[in-house]
Amino acid sequence: MRLKEVLEGKVRLKVPDVEKPEEGEVFYNPVMSYDRNISVGVLKLLKNVLNKPEDKLTVLDALSATGVRALRYKKEVGVNSWANDVNPKSVDLIKENAALNKIKIKVTREDANIILRKNKFDYVDIDPFGSPVPFLDSTAKSFLREGFLSITATDTAPLCGTYPKVSLRRYGIESFKSDYYNELGIRILISEVIKTFAKYEKVFIPQLSYSRRHYFRVYGKVETGVKKVNNFLEKFGFVSHCFNCGWRDLGLKETCPMCGAKTKFTNVYLGDIQNKSFLKDLLIVLDEMGFEKEKKLIEIIKNEASVPFYFDTHYIAEKTGKAIRKIDDFIKKLKENGFSATKTHFCPTAVKTDAKFSDVVEIF
Ligand SMILES: [Zn+2]
Incomplete structure (x- = not known):
């Protein structure tokens, strides 16, 4: 394997010397350093979140x-x-990289599910190719009582409604392709984590959830307790969508109240997917580390209205036959009418608001 040396964060790394990351015998994508910078920020908060000093925290990659x-x-x-x-080549490379940085870490070559079943961790990072679903049960078992989990999913096409049946098989929830597909997709992923953890009387409490490029990343605190689990399962509910006129609302409606067409609906977690006070702390840490680009994303997410889903103004324009409006003007108009309204990182042309579809259309 031909290697080259790169610098990421404060570590030097030997990585495969290839044009595209997927060509390497061991996977390394420099673009994902963005997400890893955010992860480093999150880990700096763990000592407070889990009430343990750093040198007592055990972290599994x-x-x-x-x-x-x-x-x-x-x-x-x-x-x-x-x-x-x-992958044995991977294990050799990890050891080489640890030596290169004069760092002592534990390195094992094992199926991730076996490691997760046999050991307990404070923090687990599941960053797979494709779906994290094959690791969720073992991950739930890998926490003693409390912990913190981060998950990446790159199988966004099923989650976002391009392949609804794949989503149904893999995540137990049928997706659909709406204008708020990114958030529906990330909520389906979170739903599956919550339901899997519930089996083991554990609860996954989302702290930061975002969609970027073609993947989702979700961070959450893990706690134990039947009451907490039941409380979270109560946060599931329906979202119904009319593909004829664009109407949507929370709750189960089989026919559209606006135009009478048959709707699509699905049952997902509708609770908070961001913890604003966690994000406030994260921004301070990212600022200290000088991660400006990452801060921008977290800033947008922190300011998003805490309501499920959003309206893409392009979609509303198409459904109503009206001209596309400037997003800032539209947000201003919604606010003038007494609604909360913000931009969202999920879609640059969309607005998150507590206004109902009929109000959105009227104001639009
Ligand atoms: Zn309709």
Whole structure:
């Protein structure tokens, strides 16, 4: 394997010397350093969230590839990192990279599910190719009582409604392709995590959820307790959507109240997917580390109205036959009419608002 040396965060790394990340025998994508920077910020908050000093926190990078996450977590945060990968070339490279940085981390070559079943962790990072679903049950078992979990999903096409039946098989929830598909997709992912953890009397409490490029990333706190679990399962509910006129609302409606057409509906987690006070703390940490681009994303998310889903103004224009409006003007108009309204990181032309569809159309 031909290698080249790169610098990411505070670690030096040997990575495959290839044009495209997927060509490497061990996967490394420099573009994802953005997400890893955010992860480093999140890990810096863990000592407060979990009430444990860094050197007492055990962190698993379950699908570690080059070891980049585990090494950065050790060097930049000071936690006890454990890097695991089933690929022997990967394991050799992780060890080489640890030596290169003079860092001691635990390295294993094992199926991630086995590592998760056999050990307990404070923080688990599941960053797979495709869907994280094959690891969720074992991950739920890998926390003693409390912990923190971050998950990446790159299978956004099923989650966002391009393949509704794949979503139904994989996540137990049928997706549909609406104008708010990114948020519906991330909520289907979160729903599956919550339902899987519920089986083990654990609850996954989302702290930060975002969609970027072609993947979703979700961070959440893990707690134990039947009451907490039941409370979270009550936050599930229906969203119904009319593909004829564009009407949508929370709740189950089989026919559209605006035009009478048959609707599509699905049952997902409708509770908070962001924890604003967590994001406030994260912004401080990202600022201290000088991660300006990452801060911008978190800033937008922190300011988003806390209501499920959003209206894409392009979609509303298409459905109503009206001209496209400037997003800032539209937000201003909604606010003048007494509604909350903000932009959303999920879609640059969309607005998050507590206004109902009929109000949105009228104001539009
Ligand atoms: Zn309709």
